[in-house]
Amino acid sequence: MEIQTGIFIIKRVVIPMVRVQHVTTEVGPLLRKYGLSTINISTAATVHKIAGLEHEIAEELRDKIIFLARISEDDV
Numbered sequence: 001m002e003i004q005t006g007i008f009i010i011k012r013v014v015i016p017m018v019r020v021q022h023v024t025t026e027v028g029p030l031l032r033k034y035g036l037s038t039i040n041i042s043t044a045a046t047v048h049k050i051a052g053l054e055h056e057i058a059e060e061l062r063d064k065i066i067f068l069a070r071i072s073e074d075d076v
Contacts, residue, residue: 001015003015025055027055039065
């Protein structure tokens with residue numbers, strides 16, 4: 001999985017699916033007001049965040065990441 005952030009300074013992070021330990025969604029009061037969520041992707045070293053996704057899209061993406069992480073763990 002590759003996450004890219006930034007406008008002027010672009011940061012790209014590549015996370016191998018076998019390194020994903022768990023994935024959660026987070027909705028605070030301000031995000032809830034606008035129907036948005038944040039996905040937290042945890043690895044052994046850190047937590048990566050994808051912020052500002054519509055709630056339905058965040059749920060679908062979370063489920064897809066979990067599914068792909070299980071498949072990659074089975075391959076190891």
